[in-house]
Amino acid sequence: MITDVLVDHSALVPVVLGIVALTCAGAGYAAVRGPRHRASAGSVPARRGHPRPMGFYGRHLRPRLHTWALNDRITGEVRERVCSGLAGDVLEIGYGSGLNQPHLPPAVTGVWAVEPSATALALSQDRRDASPVPVVVAGGDAQSLDLPDDRFDAALCTWVLCGIPDARAALEEVARVLKPGASLHFVEHGLAPDPDVVRWQRRGNPLNKVVSRCLLDNDVDALLAASPLTVTARSASYEKAAPKVAGYMYEGRATA
Numbered sequence: 001m002i003t004d005v006l007v008d009h010s011a012l013v014p015v016v017l018g019i020v021a022l023t024c025a026g027a028g029y030a031a032v033r034g035p036r037h038r039a040s041a042g043s044v045p046a047r048r049g050h051p052r053p054m055g056f057y058g059r060h061l062r063p064r065l066h067t068w069a070l071n072d073r074i075t076g077e078v079r080e081r082v083c084s085g086l087a088g089d090v091l092e093i094g095y096g097s098g099l100n101q102p103h104l105p106p107a108v109t110g111v112w113a114v115e116p117s118a119t120a121l122a123l124s125q126d127r128r129d130a131s132p133v134p135v136v137v138a139g140g141d142a143q144s145l146d147l148p149d150d151r152f153d154a155a156l157c158t159w160v161l162c163g164i165p166d167a168r169a170a171l172e173e174v175a176r177v178l179k180p181g182a183s184l185h186f187v188e189h190g191l192a193p194d195p196d197v198v199r200w201q202r203r204g205n206p207l208n209k210v211v212s213r214c215l216l217d218n219d220v221d222a223l224l225a226a227s228p229l230t231v232t233a234r235s236a237s238y239e240k241a242a243p244k245v246a247g248y249m250y251e252g253r254a255t256a
């Protein structure tokens, strides 16, 4: 087992985050690149998705697993940091079941949620009802947004890019709809700095492709560098409680 080799065995959290890594791209099956995608001059190759109908697991179980796995104290602390400073109208790609909703600062006037999973959106209903911040469901595919240019004051993305078939297209779309100078707030797991860990990430990828379409070695730095966004704040480190294959977290801000 990958996790037997590399896990910090400290709690249930490692198992949980491992499961997240193995499941966090499921809805990407349903996401198709739209006709509005523009070619990029960046050097990061696009990951072409292979859309196919989702089965019972993808439609009903995976969104519930995400909600369970990403709803603990540690992820709550991360969400609080990542949401800090958001204000005005915010685009959130990969909204999931709305777990960021309780962490939104009062300065946020609305959230435009992009999420392909009807189950995840249904699971978000209680959090939306409990929140003073109104939510507009604004489509199901971050790779092709039916939203105007220069529309949003900020954007939010938490543990999403690893599962979008063409994450480069999604970042281009985010850059397009952000007002000039507005920022994407992000946290993503991805490519580890240690060759030994990267080897295990690459060994784990085929399994992930079968189970969930989630990349363990998602090169977050390269994706951002190839995007029209400019990274203005960045930290990257292993989440101590997580398996190293899935626990190298990139957190920061990138400005349009």
Ligand SMILES: C[S@@+](CC[C@H](N)C(=O)[O-])C[C@H]1O[C@@H](n2cnc3c(N)ncnc32)[C@H](O)[C@@H]1O
Pocket (backbone or CB within 6 Å): 023, 024, 025, 026, 027, 028, 029, 031, 066, 070, 093, 094, 095, 096, 097, 098, 099, 100, 114, 115, 116, 117, 120, 140, 141, 142, 143, 157, 158, 159, 160, 163, 164, 165
């Ligand atoms: C691991 S979950 C994270 C959910 C949420 N951001 C959170 O922090 O709890 C990844 C989410 O991305 C969504 N997703 C997958 N493909 C997508 C796409 N092409 N566009 C937008 N969201 C997508 C999935 O349906 C899922 O809800």
